[in-house]
Amino acid sequence: MCGVFGVYLTEDEDVGFSKLATFAYFGIYSLQHRGQESAGICSYVNGEIVRIANKGLVLDAISKEDIKNLKGKVAISHVRYSTAGDDSFENIQPIVRSSSRFGEVAIVHNGNLTNYHLIRRMLEKNGVNLKCTSDTEVFLGLLDVVEKDNSIASHILDEELIPYLVSVLKLVEGAYSILMIINGKLIAARDPLGFRPLLMGRRKDAIVFASETCAFDIIEADYWREVKPGEITIVDENGIRTYFFSKSQNTKKCIFEHVYFARPDSLIFSEYPYNVRKKMGMELAKEDDVEADIVIPVPDSGMPAAIGYSQYKNIPYEMGLIRNHYIGRTFIAPSQDIRNLSVLMKLNPNKGIIKDKSVVVIDDSIVRGTTSKRIVNLLKEAGAKEVHMRIASPPVIGPCYYGIDTPTKEELMASHMSVEDIRKFIGANSLKYLSLEGLMRSVQDPDSFCDACFTDNYPVEIKL
Numbered sequence: 001m002c003g004v005f006g007v008y009l010t011e012d013e014d015v016g017f018s019k020l021a022t023f024a025y026f027g028i029y030s031l032q033h034r035g036q037e038s039a040g041i042c043s044y045v046n047g048e049i050v051r052i053a054n055k056g057l058v059l060d061a062i063s064k065e066d067i068k069n070l071k072g073k074v075a076i077s078h079v080r081y082s083t084a085g086d087d088s089f090e091n092i093q094p095i096v097r098s099s100s101r102f103g104e105v106a107i108v109h110n111g112n113l114t115n116y117h118l119i120r121r122m123l124e125k126n127g128v129n130l131k132c133t134s135d136t137e138v139f140l141g142l143l144d145v146v147e148k149d150n151s152i153a154s155h156i157l158d159e160e161l162i163p164y165l166v167s168v169l170k171l172v173e174g175a176y177s178i179l180m181i182i183n184g185k186l187i188a189a190r191d192p193l194g195f196r197p198l199l200m201g202r203r204k205d206a207i208v209f210a211s212e213t214c215a216f217d218i219i220e221a222d223y224w225r226e227v228k229p230g231e232i233t234i235v236d237e238n239g240i241r242t243y244f245f246s247k248s249q250n251t252k253k254c255i256f257e258h259v260y261f262a263r264p265d266s267l268i269f270s271e272y273p274y275n276v277r278k279k280m281g282m283e284l285a286k287e288d289d290v291e292a293d294i295v296i297p298v299p300d301s302g303m304p305a306a307i308g309y310s311q312y313k314n315i316p317y318e319m320g321l322i323r324n325h326y327i328g329r330t331f332i333a334p335s336q337d338i339r340n341l342s343v344l345m346k347l348n349p350n351k352g353i354i355k356d357k358s359v360v361v362i363d364d365s366i367v368r369g370t371t372s373k374r375i376v377n378l379l380k381e382a383g384a385k386e387v388h389m390r391i392a393s394p395p396v397i398g399p400c401y402y403g404i405d406t407p408t409k410e411e412l413m414a415s416h417m418s419v420e421d422i423r424k425f426i427g428a429n430s431l432k433y434l435s436l437e438g439l440m441r442s443v444q445d446p447d448s449f450c451d452a453c454f455t456d457n458y459p460v461e462i463k464l
């Protein structure tokens with residue numbers, strides 16, 4: 001997962017340390033939950049790209065002093081956690097390249113290309129030198145080597161750029177929501193199946209793009225619409241233009257965005273994750289006959305589902321686990337060591353609530369099982385009489401190749417263990433997952449979602 005943000009000022013150019021930088025900075029600040037390894041911003045001034053990027057959270061990676069250098073009308077910004085390529089400095093986004101056709105160009109990307117290795121080999125054969133090991137740079141590398149694709153009658157203003165962009169986007173496969181700066185234009189594009197969200201907003205003085213609407217709220221921009229699957233949108237001094245390089249019959253939006261990743265208060269895929277998660281909790285309750293004294297969430301992402309479960313079952317909802325908010329999200333920490341440590345540092349049982357109670361504890365998912373085991377332990381140590389673990393999504397049995405870091409089947413407990421074996425491993429009195437049908441009843445238009453990590457039905461082939 002990653003978070004992307006882009007802004008084009010429609011009024012005067014920004015001469016430094018005001019609107020442009022503020023929007024680009026706070027845009028990714030509110031998307032911090034989508035990636036915590038690194039953060040970066042770049043803007044375009046006088047034909048050159050100015051880039052500020054570093055490892056760490058937005059607050060640490062980008063200083064007030066740095067953003068004084070961000071001037072002009074257009075900027076893109078990014079928070080990253082690595083799904084392709086390591087977390088080295090070269091892979092921090094935005095990625096900037098000098099293009100023989102378009103001068104300095106920059107890109108930010110959320111997703112994963114499924115034919116990256118093929119494209120990389122093709123580029124290297126053509127003498128294109130790639131400095132990153134992540135898949136994002138190939139978009140820019142391809143811009144210099146592809147032939148024009150004239151299948152779209154492009155507006156005269158974009159006649160040089162559009163045929164090349166269409167060629168690039170027809171070559172890459174997989175998941176991508178991207179923002180680019182090319183020739184001072186802000187360009188947004190989304191893959192034909194629309195795996196990852198990409199939204200457009202506006203203020204009276206700016207057009208903005210972001211992975212989630214929470215990035216619009218923080219800068220007081222209004223949500224406008226989604227960038228549609230297969231769409232390219234260009235914003236420049238001549239206004240906004242939209243082209244379609246692919247007309248999808250079916251989308252494959254990532255259902256895990258609703259299960260776990262997106263912020264509950266964001267509007268993505270036309271729904272609020274909060275509402276979807278609450279419905280997931282209600283569906284889980286419908287499928288469950290356990291009796292308990294209290295329902296507690298694993299904070300924060302288990303909270304809406306626990307509220308739904310508690311309301312449906314009429315069992316009191318309590319805050320039985322208190323989260324230290326200053327530790328990163330467990331699932332997206334890059335190595336096992338750091339993950340173990342952060343589970344220990346992150347949650348503390350509320351003993352006054354837990355002691356002598358039969359507890360239903362609700363989490364959004366079990367991926368590696370480390371967090372669940374630790375939580376059951378914590379609750380038992382705090383005096384819980386019984387711990388019934390309930391998961392508001394089905395067992396994750398397959399890795400994601402479309403932008404989420406679950407790299408191998410071996411790491412996914414449910415791929416090789418039965419529910420009963422997992423229950424024993426985590427030490428709960430009982431364990432139950434939401435059914436796939438129950439999950440799909442929780443979203444509008446269920447056929448428009450990817451569910452491959454629960455079903456092994458992958459919508460796009462992985463090419464090595």
Ligand code: SF4
Pocket residue numbers: 195253254255256257399400401402403404450451452453454
């Ligand atoms: S495989 Fe799972 S996590 Fe990946 S895009 Fe599909 S639903 Fe989302």
